[in-house]
Amino acid sequence: MPTPDRTSLDAIVDAGRDILEAAGIARLTMQAVADRVGVRAPSLYKRVRNRDDLVRLITDATVRDLGERLAAIGVGTDPRRELAELARAFRAFAHARPRGYQLIFAARPDPAGPSMEALTRAVEPVLRVTATLAGDHHALDAARTLTAWANGFVSMEMAGAFNLGGDVDQAYEYGIARLADALAR
Amino acid sequence: MPTPDRTSLDAIVDAGRDILEAAGIARLTMQAVADRVGVRAPSLYKRVRNRDDLVRLITDATVRDLGERLAAIGVGTDPRRELAELARAFRAFAHARPRGYQLIFAARPDPAGPSMEALTRAVEPVLRVTATLAGDHHALDAARTLTAWANGFVSMEMAGAFNLGGDVDQAYEYGIARLADALAR
């Protein structure tokens, strides 16, 4: 073995995620990733097709991460409590990895990527709780209402769109309570 | 007058908006804007500080546009109906100008820009209807719930995140009805 592996795909993706969070998508360059994993930029192309491919891999990894957080919310006896915990976990994830989160829900040129299937799996716990609350027939509509609200809330929060004062945490709890009421029929 | 004005700030901003919608933010270059308004790229710098400034101006114009659409929803006698019409107008605007819409709610390095004050004014009709429905005390929380849902819905819709089938238009109407119920207390 003339030249042993000095890095790996996982290391590259992890480095990319770190750079993304620390410096933003514009600073997520092949050069920056290479510096962080300790190789030269051209070496990255042995494991990643191009920059777009790397961004896609980072998005996928982030979606899986979100899915794990939501799946960690155990199925309880009280669906309203479960809804609340899912919503809080969702927001906490967005706060922990804001740029990766934005990447998940950013409009892509090709909307039908593997990230979207993964996203569907990630929010499966939501579909489960809305089925319990709203019934199987309205489960999908209810899940869309709930995820739309949660996503919109944290997006606006992170964009600084909540600038009229008031307690933002409390506004989120208000939304949780109102939506739980609204969906439970 | 040796060299009469061959363009204007309004023309530059309008051209930028057109390019943004047609080709995306990455293709919104000074060169492309210059081509469209019919001058050379350096001439733009007489009216716009730099590219970031142009993007800000485009965002502001788009926010004002959204505000006019929402303000056009007259105050009716039925607040639930008014809520529904505001929500539909909001979504229609996002569909008509998807990239400009995304720009409004995109996370910015400086969250406290003039765009955000303008956005606050733009969604004032929402605050008015939630005050009627939920009471003055909960008007802000309710407005945040409603705008978060609407924004999240169209964002996910445009990102292709609703890929489990079902009727997306119907899901939006479902959300309208549920939120009107939930906020009316």
Added chain:
DNA sequence: GTCTATATTTCGATAGAC
């Protein structure tokens, strides 16, 4: 105010040696 010309920077990606 607009132009030509150009400086500067940055980045993605490839070729070919080892």
Added chain:
DNA sequence: GTCTATCGAAATATAGAC
């Protein structure tokens, strides 16, 4: 698989003539 070297492309922004 990693490296050095480099290409090529693009874009922002400025200087100075008219």
